[in-house]
Amino acid sequence: MTIRAAPNTFNLMVELHFTPDSARLDAVFHALGDPTRRNMLRDLASGQRTVGELAAPFDMSLAAASKHIRSLEKAGLVRRTIRGRTHVCRLEPRALADAHQWISFYERFWNSRFDVLEDLLRRADTPDPQGDEQ
Template sequence: MVELNAPQLDTVFHALGDATRRHMLHALAGGERTVGQLAEPFAISLAAASKHIKALENAGLIRREIRGRTHVCRLDPGPLASAHHWLSFYERFWTGRLDVLETLLRAEDAGRSPTPEGEEQ
């Protein structure tokens, strides 16, 4: 079984488990954003946005830089690559299982002969 670094994966999946944080990551994929810019699309306070950002920081998904009085965030894709690597094991597992199912269904279909309309098999 693929475990990789379980504590890091736990924090990454926890961070990704919230729609607001996923939206923030998506916005950061387009470039740096201030905390205010990340909070803007949501009906949340800056304090609530900061808590979401802290969860993303704890997971290592973003880096925050303080420029004067402005906090600027940027995406750090490294932990996402680790999560993708972990998920890819299960993607290969399910792809293999579905391939076997497809083979069985095709073999079953090939074994049936077409019946003329109105006749039962």
């Protein structure tokens, strides 16, 4: 009889090439991939908003907007506090910072003074078989 680690969520995620980090980024980028939700975030940058206020600018049912907000919440981009019958939403910048940082890894590829050189280097590491392109 061998001692085996009990299967758990974390092992599963590792096995499937997921990390908690990756799962969060999935949710954040997915949330950002919709213009309605991006507009809601813009709105929240000016201050807290109720669900109704967030929904107002959009030509859709309140239920639909509510789902968008829920998705923002799931991604950690928005926090909600219930005050009586109204739900007040605030921007939660941490998740945005995470996404920002992830993208920052690639910053050197667009804002370095050595753009051209770097590009050449990146191309060079697969030797060019002197063929025509296209």
